[in-house]
Amino acid sequence: MTAPTQEVLRRGWCPSTLRPMETGDGWLVRLHPPGGRVRPAQLRRMADLAEETGNGLVEISSRGNLQIRGVRHEAHPALVEALLAERLVDEPGGPGPQRLVLASPLAGQDAGDLIDAAILAASLELQGRTVSGLPPKTSVIVDGGGELALDGVAGDLRVVAIDRDAVVIGLPQGGWLGPIAPDNAGALAARLLSGFAAYRRAEPDRIHRLRDLDDDQIAALIDACSVSRTNAPAVRPAPRRVGLFALRASRLALIAGLPFGRSDTRTLSRLCEAASAHGVSEIRFSPWRGLAFLGLEHDAAASLTARCEALGLITRDNDPRLSVQACSGKPACLRGETQTTGDAAVLAEAAALLLAAGLSLHLSACVKSCAQSGPADLTLVGHDGRYDVVIGGTTRDKPMARLDLSQIVQRLQPGQDIHTRLTAGRLSGPQV
Numbered sequence: 386m387t388a389p390t391q392e393v394l395r396r397g398w399c400p401s402t403l404r405p406m407e408t409g410d411g412w413l414v415r416l417h418p419p420g421g422r423v424r425p426a427q428l429r430r431m432a433d434l435a436e437e438t439g440n441g442l443v444e445i446s447s448r449g450n451l452q453i454r455g456v457r458h459e460a461h462p463a464l465v466e467a468l469l470a471e472r473l474v475d476e477p478g479g480p481g482p483q484r485l486v487l488a489s490p491l492a493g494q495d496a497g498d499l500i501d502a503a504i505l506a507a508s509l510e511l512q513g514r515t516v517s518g519l520p521p522k523t524s525v526i527v528d529g530g531g532e533l534a535l536d537g538v539a540g541d542l543r544v545v546a547i548d549r550d551a552v553v554i555g556l557p558q559g560g561w562l563g564p565i566a567p568d569n570a571g572a573l574a575a576r577l578l579s580g581f582a583a584y585r586r587a588e589p590d591r592i593h594r595l596r597d598l599d600d601d602q603i604a605a606l607i608d609a610c611s612v613s614r615t616n617a618p619a620v621r622p623a624p625r626r627v628g629l630f631a632l633r634a635s636r637l638a639l640i641a642g643l644p645f646g647r648s649d650t651r652t653l654s655r656l657c658e659a660a661s662a663h664g665v666s667e668i669r670f671s672p673w674r675g676l677a678f679l680g681l682e683h684d685a686a687a688s689l690t691a692r693c694e695a696l697g698l699i700t701r702d703n704d705p706r707l708s709v710q711a712c713s714g715k716p717a718c719l720r721g722e723t724q725t726t727g728d729a730a731v732l733a734e735a736a737a738l739l740l741a742a743g744l745s746l747h748l749s750a751c752v753k754s755c756a757q758s759g760p761a762d763l764t765l766v767g768h769d770g771r772y773d774v775v776i777g778g779t780t781r782d783k784p785m786a787r788l789d790l791s792q793i794v795q796r797l798q799p800g801q802d803i804h805t806r807l808t809a810g811r812l813s814g815p816q817v
Contacts (some may be wrong), residue, residue, distance in 0.1 A: 400452075402474045403786035404464055410440055410717040411455035414464065416474045417484045420507070421449065422667045427473055429657035436650040438464040443653060445646050447710065447757060448487055448537075449670040454717065483737040484508040488527040490669040490677035491638055496631040499546040500530030505567050509544065509745065512571040518582035520593060522758075525574055532630065534621040538672050539759045541595040542577060544570050545618045553615055557596040558603055562612045571755045580606040601809065623743075624675035629686055630808075637686040639678045642699035644736065645711050645729050646674030646756075652696050659696075663689040671794055675699070678792075679761040703735045705740035714767070721750030723767030728790050735794040744807060747780075748772075754780040762807055765793065776806050 405412035418427070431451060435443050440455025456464060468474045475484070486506045489495060493503025504529040506659045513525060530546035543555035552570050553563035554577070565573060566639030583600055585592045592598065598606070607614065630638045656676065660668060675698070678689060690700050698705060709732065712718065714725030725748040732746060740746065747754075747761035759779065765772040766780045772793060773784035785806075788796070796803040 400464075402409055402468055402476050405461060407719065408454070408713070408717055409715070409719045409721065410442075410713075411457055411799070412461060414439075414453045414456050414461070415450050416453070416476075417448065417450045417472055418469060419475045419487075420503075421490075422669050423473070424667055425657045425660040425665055427471075428660075428668050429654055430471065431468075432650045432653040433656065434464055434467055435653075439650075441650045443648055443650060444713070445643055445674045445676070446669050447672055447674060448484065449490065449672045450484065451670060453711070455527060460619075484510075485513040485523060486525045486527055487535070487672060489529060489533040489535060490640060490671040490678070491531070491533055491630060491632065492527070492529055492761060493696070494632045494636075494638070494679060495529060495533065496633050497531035497550050498529030499531070500529050500544070500552070500567050502527050502531075503551070505529075505570060508568075508571040509574055512575040512681065513578055516575055516578045516582055518586055519578060520585070520592070525578075525580070533624045536621065537623065541576055541581075544574065547618050549726075550780055552651070553618055554612075555617065556607075557594075558598075558605060558615070560606060560607060561615050561617050562610065563615050565612060572595060575610060576610055577606055580609060616732060620729060626671070626707050627675060627700050627702055627704075629690070632679065636679070637683060638758070639680045639681060639686055639693070640671055640673070640675055640699070641678070641690075641693040642671070642673060642675035642704070642707055644697065644699060644706050645726065647713075647726070655696055656693065658696070659689060659692045663692075703717065703741050705729075705737040708740040708744060709733050709746045709748065710761070711748040712750050712753075712756040714748070718755075720753060720769060722749075722769055723750045725750045725767065729793065731790060736763075736797050739797065739804070739807060749780045752780045763803070774803065776803075 400406035400413050400415045402414055402416045420655040435453040438456050438460035439453045442454040444452040446452055448714050450777040451802045486509045488502045488506040493501050509525055518665045524540040526535050526538055526540035526543045544552050546552050551564035552567050553561050555561045581595050584598060627640045627642045632638050660678050664683040665678045669677040694700055707728050711725045711729035715721035716725055723810050729748050745761040749759045752766055764775040764778055764780055771787050771789045774786050774788055775782045798804055
C-alpha cells in the first residue's frame with residue numbers, strides 16, 4: 386500500500402483512514418467502524434493499533450469518530466491494512482463524506498425513541514452515498530425523538546421523528562418538510578442532497594455547505610421534492626450527555642465522556658477490559674465526545690460507572706468539562722497558536738458555575754474551528770499565544786477583545802465584564 390499523496394494531505398480534506406491529515410504531532414487518522422459500533426475486543430484492538438503506530442493518544446470527535454493521533458508516516462500502511470483486514474472501519478473512499486449520517490449513540494435501542502433510528506440512519510447513509518459531488522463535511526442528523534435530542538448537533542439536513550410512523554426533514558435555513566413515512570425519508574434526503582450538489586457544482590466558489598444556498602435555491606429544492614412544508618417539531622429539553630439511560634429489554638446504557646474528548650490508549654484498553662467484564666454487548670462513540678456502553682444489567686451498570694470514574698472519565702452531566710469544546714491546539718496542530726488543551730482545563734475550573742448553568746465554551750487554537758463549527762456562548766480564538774474573545778458567535782465573528790489566559794480568567798469572575806455579558810446574553814440556564 387502506498388502512502389497518501391501530498392494532494393490528499395492538503396488542508397481542507399476531511400481526514401479519514403486512507404487519507405490522514407498532517408498535524409504537528411504526526412498524521413491524524415480518523416476512523417468510523419461499520420454501523421458506528423464495535424465490540425469491546427474490537428475497540429481494544431483499535432487502541433493497540435494506535436499504541437503501535439501513533440503517539441498513544443486518541444480522540445473522539447464531535448461527530449462520534451475515533452481519531453488516532455501522531456501516526457508515523459512509515460507505520461500508516463500497516464495500520465490501514467490491519468483496520469481494513471479486520472473490518473474495523475467503514476471506508477467508502479472517494480472525495481465525498483466518509484460518514485454522512487449521525488444518529489444518537491443509543492439509536493435502535495433507546496427505550497424512548499419513537500422509531501428505530503438505527504435502521505433509518507443506515508438507509509439514509511446507503512442512499513446518500515449515491516449522491517456525487519457532496520463536500521466532505523456534509524452531515525445528515527437522524528433523531529429518533531427520544532431522550533437524547535440532537536438539536537444541538539450541527540448538520541446540513543435534520544430528520545426528526547414526531548410520531549411512531551412519521552418524520553419531518555429540516556433544512557439549515559429553518560424550513561421543514563413533511564410529515565412523511567420513515568421509509569420514504571432516505572429517498573427524499575437524497576433528492577435534496579442531489580439538488581444541493583448540483584448548485585455547488587455550478588457555484589463552487591460560493592457554495593460550500595447547504596446553508597450557503599440562497600432563499601430562491603432553497604425554495605426550488607423544496608418545490609422539486611413535492612413535499613409540503615410543515616412546522617418545526619416541538620423543542621425538547623437539552624439531553625443529558627453522560628450517565629445511565631434506559632434501553633429496550635430492561636437493559637441500560639452508560640455514556641461516559643472523555644475529558645475534552647481525549648484519552649491515552651492505555652486508559653482506553655482498561656475501559657475495554659472493564660466493558661467485557663461487565664457484559665457490555667457493544668460500544669458506540671458519542672457526539673458528546675464519549676463512549677456509550679450498551680447492554681448492561683443494573684448491577685453491572687453501577688459497577689462500570691464506578692470503574693469509569695476511577696479511570697478519569699466523566700459520568701455526571703453537571704461536570705463543567707462537558708460544556709467545553711477544544712481542539713488539540715499547539716503543538717499538536719501545525720496551525721495552532723495557543724495551547725488549548727491545557728487552557729481548557731484552566732477555563733473549565735474558572736468558569737465552572739457558568740458552565741454548570743448552561744454556558745457553552747469553545748476554544749479554537751486558530752480560526753479554522755475544528756472542534757465546533759457553530760456558535761458558542763463564549764468562543765476563544767487563538768492568536769499568537771492570546772485569544773480573541775467572541776461573545777455569542779463563531780471563530781470568524783468580530784471579537785470584543787484580544788486577551789491572554791489570565792485576563793480571561795479574571796474577567797470571567799462575577800462582577801467582571803465578560804461574566805456580565807454572558808449572564809445577560811445567550812446564557813439560557815439559571816443566572817449565576
